[in-house]
Amino acid sequence: MGLNDATRAPVGAAPEPFAPDLSVRIGPLTLANPVGVASGTFGYGEEYAALLDLDALGAVYTKAVTVEPRAGNPAPRLAETPCGMLNSIGLANPGLVAFIRDKLPALRARRFRTVVNVAGAALDDYVRVVEEIEAAGGVDAYELNVSCPNVKSGGMAFGTDPALVALVTEAVRRATKRALVVKLSPNVTDIRETARAAEASGADAVSAINTLVGMAVDVKTRRPRLAMKTGGLSGPALRPVGVAAVYRISRAVKIPVIGLGGIATADDALEYLLAGADAVQVGTATFADPGAALRVLEGIEAWMRQNRVARVADIKGLLIE
Numbered sequence: 432m433g434l435n436d437a438t439r440a441p442v443g444a445a446p447e448p449f450a451p452d453l454s455v456r457i458g459p460l461t462l463a464n465p466v467g468v469a470s471g472t473f474g475y476g477e478e479y480a481a482l483l484d485l486d487a488l489g490a491v492y493t494k495a496v497t498v499e500p501r502a503g504n505p506a507p508r509l510a511e512t513p514c515g516m517l518n519s520i521g522l523a524n525p526g527l528v529a530f531i532r533d534k535l536p537a538l539r540a541r542r543f544r545t546v547v548n549v550a551g552a553a554l555d556d557y558v559r560v561v562e563e564i565e566a567a568g569g570v571d572a573y574e575l576n577v578s579c580p581n582v583k584s585g586g587m588a589f590g591t592d593p594a595l596v597a598l599v600t601e602a603v604r605r606a607t608k609r610a611l612v613v614k615l616s617p618n619v620t621d622i623r624e625t626a627r628a629a630e631a632s633g634a635d636a637v638s639a640i641n642t643l644v645g646m647a648v649d650v651k652t653r654r655p656r657l658a659m660k661t662g663g664l665s666g667p668a669l670r671p672v673g674v675a676a677v678y679r680i681s682r683a684v685k686i687p688v689i690g691l692g693g694i695a696t697a698d699d700a701l702e703y704l705l706a707g708a709d710a711v712q713v714g715t716a717t718f719a720d721p722g723a724a725l726r727v728l729e730g731i732e733a734w735m736r737q738n739r740v741a742r743v744a745d746i747k748g749l750l751i752e
């Protein structure tokens with residue numbers, strides 16, 4: 432049924448009931464709906480349980496899990512900028528053992544899909560995190576954060592080198608049959624190259640984008656606002672970069688693309704879906720409004736009803752170019 436068919440009902444007739452199918456397939460995994468909360472902005476889910484109906488979310492992408500506990504970087508590690516936020520949290524997390532012991536039981540009891548964000552300083556770290564969580568059981572998918580760390584051998588950031596993206600994806604692919612998402616960095620010349628490397632190495636989907644490198648200076652003190660000097664820019668300023676990345680990636684690979692970066696409203700999410708995304712994540716917006724992701728979901732559903740779009744996957748076909 433086309434976009435204009437809704438307007439053809441005879442005057443006075445009751446509109447026919449129309450219930451869009453919100454489900455989304457990511458490799459072997461089905462999400463009940465396309466909206467998730469982004470890694471690092473929603474803890475491990477339970478932190479927000481008193482504030483919203485967590486189970487209405489399609490997925491929770493957890494804070495990064497690394498082999499060892501990490502305290503993260505020195506403060507200040509957050510700075511507000513016009514239309515965005517800089518962070519240099521540094522993958523602070525309780526580590527693999529504490530994640531399995533303290534966080535996993537509550538995640539297992541939830542109806543939303545749990546996607547564990549995995550990070551490491553070396554390729555073996557990624558494999559170990561996934562192997563041990565696989566042995567413990569109870570998660571639905573993994574999202575590899577290849578945007579921060581370095582490898583033992585080359586010392587080059589994983590996420591900016593397609594060959595390294597391929598290595599880590601292949602290695603983790605051997606460790607799990609669950610859905611494997613590779614989260615791409617926008618700090619590259621052509622993000623399609625890392626997306627293609629992830630696809631060719633067995634990823635079920637890519638998510639785009641992680642933060643852009645940014646810096647802010649306090650002109651009164653003449654000091655960088657972050658102790659680490661540079662950090663990652665997130666929030667509305669990132670959205671056009673993310674939408675362009677999703678647009679280009681979705682035309683370069685066949686696997687699903689999960690779009691994120693600066694989504695705060697349903698219209699923001701629809702930009703991503705029209706540009707080629709199959710699902711979306713809400714990140715920084717959650718800090719201002721913990722219920723942002725659920726509002727985004729309601730708005731997408733309302734838009735689909737209004738425009739008589741049957742499936743989320745149909746939205747990308749509606750972009751007029």
Ligand SMILES: Cc1cc2nc3c(=O)[nH]c(=O)nc-3n(C[C@H](O)[C@H](O)[C@H](O)COP(=O)(O)O)c2cc1C
Pocket residue numbers: 469470471472494495516518520522548575576614640641642664665666667669691692693694712713714715716
């Ligand atoms: C405070 C903070 C912590 C983050 N931690 C992680 C992380 O652990 N792993 C990861 O892959 N991305 C992390 N991110 C990146 C977000 O998941 C997301 O890619 C980025 O913020 C862009 O989306 P947004 O503009 O909606 O926030 C973090 C972002 C912020 C703001």
